[in-house]
Amino acid sequence: xxxxxxxxxxxxxxxxxxxxxxxxxxxxxxxxxxxxxxxxxxxxxxxxxxxxxxxxxxxxxxxxxxxxxxxxxxxxxxxxxxxxxxxxxxxxxxxxxxxxxxxxxxxxxxxxxxx
Amino acid sequence: xxxxxxxxxxxxxxxxxxxxxxxxxxxxxxxxxxxxxxxxxxxxxxxxxxxxxxxxxxxxxxxxxxxxxxxxxxxxxxxxxxxxxxxxxxxxxxxxxxxxxxxxxxxxx
Numbered sequence: 001x002x003x004x005x006x007x008x009x010x011x012x013x014x015x016x017x018x019x020x021x022x023x024x025x026x027x028x029x030x031x032x033x034x035x036x037x038x039x040x041x042x043x044x045x046x047x048x049x050x051x052x053x054x055x056x057x058x059x060x061x062x063x064x065x066x067x068x069x070x071x072x073x074x075x076x077x078x079x080x081x082x083x084x085x086x087x088x089x090x091x092x093x094x095x096x097x098x099x100x101x102x103x104x105x106x107x108x109x110x111x112x113x114x115x
Numbered sequence: 116x117x118x119x120x121x122x123x124x125x126x127x128x129x130x131x132x133x134x135x136x137x138x139x140x141x142x143x144x145x146x147x148x149x150x151x152x153x154x155x156x157x158x159x160x161x162x163x164x165x166x167x168x169x170x171x172x173x174x175x176x177x178x179x180x181x182x183x184x185x186x187x188x189x190x191x192x193x194x195x196x197x198x199x200x201x202x203x204x205x206x207x208x209x210x211x212x213x214x215x216x217x218x219x220x221x222x223x224x
Binding site: 034107 | 149151153156157158159160161164202211212213214215216217
């Protein structure tokens with residue numbers, strides 16, 4: 001089946017530094033990728049939608065200058081958390097639509113801890 | 116996207132069928148019903164989806180009522196590894212998935 005590979009699975013960084021998270025579609029082309037964030041004991045919250053070759057669309061309340069999304073190819077989308085702070089510590093998950101009416105597949109998630 | 120309502124938690128005995136209900140009374144004609152589950156600290160896993168007809172795959176069955184206002188996910192023989200949060204999501208075919216709070220299913224030995 002369609003697989004999205006997400007790396008790293010967990011990362012610890014110092015406050016003020018930037019962290020890049022990668023998501024690759026391994027056996028299909030992902031025209032659109034979605035980025036979610038999940039805080040402990042909460043549900044997934046959509047952060048942004050990225051389309052290959054164009055600017056990402058951010059949900060209300062998500063700072064586009066802080067969460068930089070690049071979707072330069074049909075198989076790779078990246079999320080960069082810039083100038084990370086402890087409140088950015090969360091579980092970040094990417095997702096891609098597999099095809100028309102075929103559902104969505106998710107990455108395994110990245111646990112970000114900012115110290 | 117149509118809003119869904121699910122019970123916050125359910126228990127099921129190992130080996131028995133787990134029936135997880137979902138209400139989506141405001142669903143529109145072109146919206147699909149998707150079911151995903153999330154085991155702790157992992158990405159959501161696709162289970163099944165449908166539009167109008169009942170669906171079955173190797174993981175589960177999806178029963179959608181005739182008026183499409185509710186559905187039931189059936190895990191025919193629950194195992195301990197089926198313990199997870201189950202999300203029922205209703206969305207149009209080209210839109211993103213919006214997650215509610217889901218149902219925490221606990222399979223008991």
